[in-house]
Amino acid sequence: MRVWRALFVAIFASLSLSSAVSSAQPESFADLVARVAPSVVNISIKGMGQAQTMSGDGKNVSYAPHIIDLVGSGVIADPSGIIVTNRHVIDNAYEITVTLSDRTAVQARLLGKGQTFDLAILKIDVDHPLPAIRVGDSDKVRVGDRVIAIGNPLGLSSTVTSGIVSALHRDLSGTPYDEFIQTDAAINHGNSGGPLFNMNGEVIGINNQIFSDSPSSGSIGLGFAIPSNDLRFLVEQIRDYGRPHLGWLGMRIQTLTTEMADALALPPSSGAIVAEVTPGGPAAEAGIRIGDVIEGYNNQRINDYRTLNRLIAMAIGRTLQLRVWRNGANVTANVTVKEWPQELWIAYTSEMTRPPLFTKIRDFGFDVVDPSPDLKMKYMMDSDPTGPIVTNVVDDTAASGAKFRPGDVILKVQLDDVHTVAELEKKLLDRCNGGHRNALVFAKSASGKPRWVTLPLRL
Numbered sequence: 068m069r070v071w072r073a074l075f076v077a078i079f080a081s082l083s084l085s086s087a088v089s090s091a092q093p094e095s096f097a098d099l100v101a102r103v104a105p106s107v108v109n110i111s112i113k114g115m116g117q118a119q120t121m122s123g124d125g126k127n128v129s130y131a132p133h134i135i136d137l138v139g140s141g142v143i144a145d146p147s148g149i150i151v152t153n154r155h156v157i158d159n160a161y162e163i164t165v166t167l168s169d170r171t172a173v174q175a176r177l178l179g180k181g182q183t184f185d186l187a188i189l190k191i192d193v194d195h196p197l198p199a200i201r202v203g204d205s206d207k208v209r210v211g212d213r214v215i216a217i218g219n220p221l222g223l224s225s226t227v228t229s230g231i232v233s234a235l236h237r238d239l240s241g242t243p244y245d246e247f248i249q250t251d252a253a254i255n256h257g258n259s260g261g262p263l264f265n266m267n268g269e270v271i272g273i274n275n276q277i278f279s280d281s282p283s284s285g286s287i288g289l290g291f292a293i294p295s296n297d298l299r300f301l302v303e304q305i306r307d308y309g310r311p312h313l314g315w316l317g318m319r320i321q322t323l324t325t326e327m328a329d330a331l332a333l334p335p336s337s338g339a340i341v342a343e344v345t346p347g348g349p350a351a352e353a354g355i356r357i358g359d360v361i362e363g364y365n366n367q368r369i370n371d372y373r374t375l376n377r378l379i380a381m382a383i384g385r386t387l388q389l390r391v392w393r394n395g396a397n398v399t400a401n402v403t404v405k406e407w408p409q410e411l412w413i414a415y416t417s418e419m420t421r422p423p424l425f426t427k428i429r430d431f432g433f434d435v436v437d438p439s440p441d442l443k444m445k446y447m448m449d450s451d452p453t454g455p456i457v458t459n460v461v462d463d464t465a466a467s468g469a470k471f472r473p474g475d476v477i478l479k480v481q482l483d484d485v486h487t488v489a490e491l492e493k494k495l496l497d498r499c500n501g502g503h504r505n506a507l508v509f510a511k512s513a514s515g516k517p518r519w520v521t522l523p524l525r526l
Contacts, residue, residue, distance in 0.1 A: 096215055100227050103268045105168045105198040107261060109219040110139040110152055110175075110189075112160035113523070115423070134423075134430060134523075136468040140218035140261030141165065141189065142270060144302055146196035150189040151298060152260030153275055154180045157187050161423070165191050168225065179305065179414040185275060186293065186301055200262060203269030205294035208232055208248060216252040216274055216290070218261030228253040230288075237291060238373060239276070246373050247291040248272045254290035263292040271295045300381060310412040314379040314404040317348015318355055322371040331360070333392065338362040339372035353389075353402040360392040379404055425499045425524045428492055432464020433457050433471055437487050446474035446513040454478045455488045457510075469520040474513035481507050499524040 114135050139156030143149070150165060157163055163175040173191040180187035212232045220226050230252030237247040250263060254277050263272035272292025304311040320339040328337050341359045344351050361369055364387045369375050378387070382404045389400045428435055436442070438452035446456070457475040460466050477485060480494035498506050504525050511517040 096227065096229060099215065099264070099266065099268055100217070103200070103262075103264055104217055104225060104227075106143045106200045107168065107217045107225065108141045108143060108150060109166040109224045110141050110150075110156055110260065111164045111166070111222075112137050112139070112157055113162040114159040115161070134432060134465050135159075135463045136465060137463060138219050138222045138257045139259045140257065140274070142200045142260075142262045142273070143197045144188075144199060144298075146199050148191040148193060148197055149178075149302075150175065150191065151273065151302070152187055152189060153273065154185045154187045156260045157189070163189060165189065166224065167193075167197070177415045179310070179412055181301075181311070182411050182413060184297075184301075184411070186273070186298070188302075188305065200270045201268060202295050202299050203265055203267065203271045205248065205271050205296045208235065208265070208271050208294075210234060213266055214250055214252055214271070215264050216250070216254055216258060216261060217264070218254070218258035218274060220253075220255035220257040222257060226258075230290075233288075236371075236373070238371075239291060246294065246377070247275065248294055250290045250292060251288040252290060253288070258290075269295075270298070273298055305412075310414060312383055313407040313411060314381065314383045314385075315348070315407040316350045316355075316379050316402055316404060317345035318350035319343035320361060320372045320375065322373075323360055331392075333360065336370050337392070338369040339375055349402050349405050353400045355389075355391070355400055355402070356393065358394070361389055362392055362397075363390040364388060423525075425495060425522075428488065428495075431466045431522055432461040433466035434459040435477065435488050435491065438476070448474070448476075448513050449515045452476045454485050455491050465523055469508075469522060470518075471510070471520070472512065475510050476513075477508060477510045478517075479507075479509035495522070495524065 114137065137156070139152055141150045141152035141156075144151045157177060157180065160177070163177065164172055165175045166172045171193070173193060175189040175191045178188045178190050210232050213229070214232060215227055215229045217225065217227050230250050232248060233251050234249040237249045239247055248263065248271065250272075252263070254274050258274045259276065261274045262270040263274055265271045272294055274290060274292045276291050278287070278289035301311055319342050321342050323333070323337050323340045325335045327340060328335050337360055339361045341355060341357055341361065344355055344357055361375060363369050364375065364378065383406050384404065386401055386403045389402055391398045391400050423430075425431070435455040435457050438454065438456055442456050442458075443452055453476070455477045457471050457477070458473055460471050460473060477491055479485060480491060481498070483494060485491045485494055495506055505521045505523055508520050508522055509517065510520065
């Protein structure tokens with residue numbers, strides 16, 4: 068009896084501990100989301116793309132320019148309307164629209180973007196202060212921390228997902244100093260540029276990319292974010308200098324692998340091996356040679372090449388005492404960090420590039436042909452087509468954004484009937500030349516389902 072009593076006590080204590088641990092975790096993220104979501108914005112862009120097309124023989128490949136409509140995310144970094152996003156979100160954009168959490172849409176200006184790192188800064192003008200993010204310390208992030216991501220995946224605005232930090236210091240072979248926070252919070256195309264929040268409502272990363280089975284597939288739990296301390300460094304540099312200043316030693320290094328260390332009779336994780344030295348650079352002046360192994364600096368050990376590169380990037384003017392292994396001997400090299408000699412930031416002081424105007428049907432990213440009995444049979448239409456028929460739609464274009472599909476029949480522009488491709492093009496050109504931004508189009512699917520859509524005339 069005494070044994071059973073002790074067993075019940077132990078089980079009860081275990082259940083009580085489990086309950087206490089469970090109750091320490093939030094049952095809902097709703098309060099956190101309500102607090103931080105207003106600082107997240109949705110971004111949509113219009114830009115020029117290249118569509119691959121093939122001639123009738125299927126051999127000759129050409130590229131036809133078309134308009135692309137893309138989506139991304141961003142965060143409000145300053146109440147005055149400064150917004151941070153990824154560079155790849157706005158690359159090649161001629162029009163950027165930012166939508167706030169209250170659904171207000173505002174045209175944005177591009178203030179600048181990185182050349183070697185994937186961040187960009189936008190500016191919007193509104194008549195009231197905006198809710199800015201709180202930036203956390205990404206150096207304090209631990210594997211297993213709970214996080215939420217908010218963004219605009221596939222244009223589904225203000226989508227919230229949750230997960231944990233899966234790993235830190237991921238090397239995705241982007242630039243010599245980038246490293247990423249890995250998370251299993253679902254991130255898809257359109258989340259780029261959006262925030263990764265910790266449970267205190269602080270941004271600890273800017274969602275940047277995913278790994279997936281194919282370019283067209285979605286999240287498989289491998290998402291990556293730029294650490295928030297990199298964001299903080301960038302914003303402070305631009306605030307103080309108008310552009311980022313990164314340090315440079317004039318050498319290229321790579322992580323010393325276990326096999327390399329074995330070949331050199333060094334212990335594993337011995338540092339980074341020098342692969343290239345720029346003549347006349349700081350490293351060359353300090354006597355650094357190809358084949359040297361950088362084992363540490365000052366009192367710090369180096370486990371991989373990015374540790375040193377990130378230190379160098381933020382240490383202009385500092386003199387680093389490098390501990391070097393050279394052909395069996397240990398030497399010390401004092402190297403003074405200079406500013407990176409190449410341009411790293413493109414600043415914009417003017418408005419966005421003037422948008423192109425509609426001139427021909429293919430500008431929308433689709434092909435249309437005059438109706439015919441053959442096409443009625445090909446698309447298994449319920450009735451004889453009485454207007455131009457869509458035969459091809461290019462992804463990420465104005466046509467795909469309007470949900471056009473092969474087999475759709477275009478019946479009206481505005482409220483006027485159209486029966487041929489020539490009539491369709493004339494109606495659109497007349498409206499464009501009249502200064503209008505959009506055209507209302509009435510179409511129906513091959514099965515006969517009708518709908519109204521719009522096509523942009525200022526593409």
